[in-house]
Amino acid sequence: MTSRKRKALSIAEKLEILRKYDENIVMKQSELADSLGIPGSTLRTILNNRKEIEENAKQTGGKRMKLRAGKFEELEDILMKWFLQARATNIPINGPVLREKATEIARKLHVSDEFTASNGWLDRCRKRHGIVYRQISGESESADKSCVSTWLTNVLPPLIHKFLPKDVFNADEFGLFFKLMPDKSFVYKDEKCSGGKLSKERLTVLLCANSDGSEKLPPLVIGKSVKPRCFKNVKRLACEYRAQCKAWMTGELFSTWLQDLDPSMIQKNRKILLIINNCPAHPKDVSFSNVQVEFLPAIQPVVLSH
Structure with missing residues (x-):
């Protein structure tokens, strides 16, 4: 089986892919990717970065050739799959955790001599993939x-x-x-209400x-x-x-x-x-x-x- 050659997509092409996805929401993502002639991973990345793509389109008129990719694209693809899986289970992820995971992936890809999970790399990676840092609330985001x-x-x-x-x-x-212990308890009025470390x-x-x-x-x-x-x-x-x-x-x-x-x-x-x-x-x-x-x-x- 021959692998597809990577193609740099313009903002306009990515917008067209988003439009076709919205028009064919019933179609499986794998089928849509095949009909568009792109890998399934590329389609998922475009869908995950929808907001960033649409904002870039407003600023550039869709003419810029591509969003700049990172030097270690394979590493970031693997990291983003892990990140999505972790967030799907509502596990909080911060900068040190992302850097540590990226370093682990670099070792497995045998690029640890070239790759450094610095704060600068993390900032650029977050911008490329539309990742932001927010306060976690008790309720999930409201649905569209x-x-x-x-x-x-x-x-x-x-x-x-x-x-x-x-x-x-x-x-x-x-x-x-x-x-996990209950987060509320009966206490005396003058008693300090504190608990131990949560399991x-x-x-x-x-x-x-x-x-x-x-x-x-x-x-x-x-x-x-x-x-x-x-x-x-x-x-x-x-x-x-x-x-x-x-x-x-x-x-x-x-x-x-x-x-x-x-x-x-x-x-x-x-x-x-x-x-x-x-x-x-x-x-x-x-x-x-x-x-x-x-x-x-x-x-x-x-x-x-x-």
Whole structure:
């Protein structure tokens, strides 16, 4: 298989790609990338940098040939994939963490002699990829109501009309901080209200159920340990358990979960629709015979900034 040659896209070309994406929101990203003749990673980068591209277009009239790429483009591509995955699980990422991860990637790419994760590099990298640093609040960013309305009116009905309610499933993950103490307590009026260090030990749990509530799939639980001591002498679990070094959902774990789900539906001679959020840990280029995977619109952009 021959690899595509990288092409420097102008601002105007990137705007055209964004326009075609908006017009074909039902189409899978991998299919759209193929129809445009660009790698899927290029399309994802353009979508992630939409705001920066549109701002540059206003300033330059779309005539500038390209946004300047970094010298270590492969390193930054890998770093951004890791960054998106980390933010998808709501893990706070700051400058030192990004620099440390970049240094680790440089070692694996054997470019550590040339690459220095300096503050200057970090500033330039953030500008290239539209990353900002913000205060984390308790609530997620508000969704684009027009985007939601369009998806609910024009996209969702054609998807579900071929399926019975019992065959339309939705899945989502959440972080379970199982050692986290309550953040409120009864205290004496004159007592100083303070607590100890908050535990950051967590599990990731994926839950999946159908739209009429008649069926719930076994939960998928992701922990750090391959063989937790608490599982000793346990012959059967009420869930599926997988291990990942940070207890995060990854593209590989999600794909494996789908690959296990599809044969079970084949065995039941049943076809289902699975609707899931547009998360970096959920690979888009998946296809199965009895499980049709569709993604919610990307209505909550992931950003960090000043």
